[in-house]
Amino acid sequence: MALATDRxxxxxxxxxxxxxxxxxxxxxxxxxxxxWMRAQTIDIAAYDSDGIVGGLRRVLGIKGGDGMPMAGQDPQKGCGYYDIRSERERAQFLDCVSTGHNLILQDLPGGATADLQRIVDDGEGVRQLLDSLDSEGVRLTIVHLVTHVIESVFSVASLSHLFGNRADHVAVLNKNFGRELSDFPFWFGYETANHEKKGGTTRHRFLEAGGIEIEFPSLQAGVFAKIAAAMEPPTKAVVNPELKLSERGTVQVFLRKFDEQIRKAGPLLGVP
Known part of the structure; x- marks a missing residue:
């Protein structure tokens, strides 16, 4: 498994x-x-590939008078959306490149990798998908969310193998699932009661091959729940009058930590 080393x-x-x-x-x-990028005046087009039920569309989408996301979203101001599981719609993953955006984010639903392989490759890998992106001067970054469960680690190994060094790779340790390294045994590895070492192999190979690892800071559960219910991102929550001053302060600390982590991956995430 070889990942990208060209920065x-x-x-x-x-x-x-x-x-x-x-x-x-x-x-x-x-x-x-x-x-966060838009607050930094970084132009980015956002797409939710989970269709009208997608969570990213609900949070970032431009809202109408009823408080719900409007149709016909400008992806650079709100959030475009399509259903990657739909044979008629999944090509939008690739066709959005033709709009000319220099930085694009695609939020895929869980288990959608098979649908990526059906866009132009007839379910057999992603070679032509990557060739098509290359022809437009587009470099891919795969962001892998890592949690405490072994399935998330299996996913890193699988996607790293599928895209290899034709994409850049960033592993994001989601600290909302644990604060200590020991809370992520399958990613960092652990020792059994019989002193047998297990886990950690995927992380070792990932970093050795040039992958970048960063952390996604934890956010107090109650504050997270209120932000989610308001259908707004943390950058807007810091000025939400319904949140207590202490809660807004918690969000500000979260965003400062987030800023530090994102800059570690820098160019791989389109950050100057």
Missing amino acids: KKPLRRMIVVASHKGGVGKTFFSSTLVS
Whole structure:
């Protein structure tokens, strides 16, 4: 398994937040990243590939008078959307490149990798998909969300093998699932009661091959729940009058930590 080691900045970049496992925090990470970038005046087009039920669309989408996302979203101001599981719609993953955006984020639903392989490759790998992106000067970054469960680690290994060094890879340790390294035994490895060492192999190979590892800071559960219910990203929550001053302060600390981590991956995420 060989990952990318070339850190030269491409003309254009597409960030794909993906995992075979659902419920690992892809949408929360995606909405935080996009809203943070826009606050930094970094132009980024956002797409939710889970259709009208997608969480990213609900959070980033431009809302109408009823408080719900409007149709016909401008992906650079709100959030475009399509259903990657639909044979009629999945090509939008690739065709959005033709709009000319230099930085694009695609939030994929759990287990959507098979649908990526059906866009132009007839279910057999992603060679032509990557060739098509290359022809438009677009470099791919795969963002892997890592949690405490072994399935999220299996996903890193599988996607790293599928895309190899034709994409850049960033592993994001989601600290909302644990604060200590020991809370992520299958990623960092652990020792059994019989002193047998297990786990950690995927992380070792990932880093050895040139992958980048960063952390997604934890956010107090109650504050997270209120932000999610308000259908807004953390960057807007800091000025939400319904949140207590202490809660807004918690969000500000979260965003400062997030800023530090994202800059570690820098160009791979389209950050100057």
